[in-house]
Amino acid sequence: MRWKRFWLMLAPSLAALAVLAAGMAQGAVPASFAVSGRQIKVSAAKLSGRGVGIVPGVVRSMDGRQHVVLHLSLRSAQVYGLCQSAEVDTPLGPFTVRLGTRDREKPSQVSHLSISATSLGADVGLGSVVLNRDAGVLGAESVLKGKRGDYGVGVLTFSARNVTADAWMVMGGSFMVDGLSVAIGRDVRPCF
Amino acid sequence: MLLSARRTCGAVAAWAGRRPFWGGVLLIASGAEIALTPVIGTGVIIHTGVGGYAGFLLGSFLGAMGAGLWFVPEQRFVLAVLAVMAALSAFVLSNLGGFLLGSLLAIGGAALGFAWMPREPRQED
Incomplete structure (x- = not known):
């Protein structure tokens, strides 16, 4: 040697x-991102925060297919009862992987959260909404930028309850979670 | 039985001694790690990479470089440089090079292969 x-x-x-x-x-x-070829479920009991942008976009999954999604970017948020689940195929059959907070009362602090969702449901209260804001200026600090000239929704403050989303991808700039629980099993319930 | 086992062991050690064995091991391990990270992911993982193909390509390339170190040790300099290039590409293109581990293994293995020298016959004069 x-x-x-x-x-x-x-x-x-x-x-x-x-x-x-x-x-x-x-x-x-540029790190080109591809998502796995399956959708995940994301839900939260309560969500409140500042600086929301919603812009249309496209994600690519492993099999090369493209999926039209809504990119949601939140600058900062407090999440109660965060939950995320996905079905995975294993040699032993389909299993459910579930990540969630154990205590529904303690908030998780999230900054620069991005969600690429195909459908989204929530009971919301919004403050200072601008519909059809140019997508190019929304979500500027997140990875998922909108295209200039696209339709976009900008919201200054928001609070939402019973949030459920079918998503392709969730990215958090930083997650502070108290009491994270991870479970995998055949009888683990999905988030919704 | 025991004797033959010991003899096999000795043969393997001698075989490994004649080539940059550990460099090759690290390269093959890194290739497997980079190629398999998208497969054994939990299903919720975000795969970076051009559709995930880059992981397979670069992983198998690194594995081939490792095998090359074993079977063509004379070419170790070229192989090591190519392996480092592949490791750096994998870092950008494929899950941060198997979440950094694969790229680090590959760079370590390439450096080991690069530094290896055949044992010179003892000089007597």
Whole structure:
């Protein structure tokens, strides 16, 4: 072994990796996202926050198909009773994976939350709504930007109850969850 | 029985000693990890990558580089450089290179392969 050569190879490679990682964190290097070929269910008992944008968009799943979705981006939110579930196929048959908060009373703090949903249901109270705002200016700080000239909805403050969504993807800039519970099993109930 | 087992062991060790064995192991492991991350995901995972194909392509490429280190050790410099390129591409294109682990394994393996030298016959004079 020539250990000098080892470091000669390792150091620049790791440096390049670090540059890529830093660039990706700043969005300079585009990471193309594909979602898994199945939909997930997302629900929350109560959701309140500031800075919502809803814009149309397209996500790609693993099998190469494209799905038309609504990109929801929330700048900051408090979520009560967060739940997310998906069905997965295993060699032993279909199982349900479910992530959720154990305590429905404690809020989870979320910032820069993005949801790509095909359908969305909630009882909502909105403040300062602008319908048909240009989609290009909405969700500017999230990965899922709208296209300039597209239809968009901008909302300043909002609170919602009994939120349910069929989604392709959920991204959180940061999630602070107290008491996360993860379960997988055949008899685990989906969120809704 | 025991003797033959020991002899096999010795043969394997000798075989491994004649080539950048651990570099190849790390490269093959990283290739498998990058290629399989989308498959063994929980189903809710977000796969980065051009439709997920990049993971398979780059993973098998890294595995091939690992096998190359084993069977064509003379080419280790070229193989190692190619493997590092693939590891960096995998980081951008496929689930952050199998969630960073795969890319790190591949870079480590490539560096080990790059640094390997055949044992020189002892010089006496």
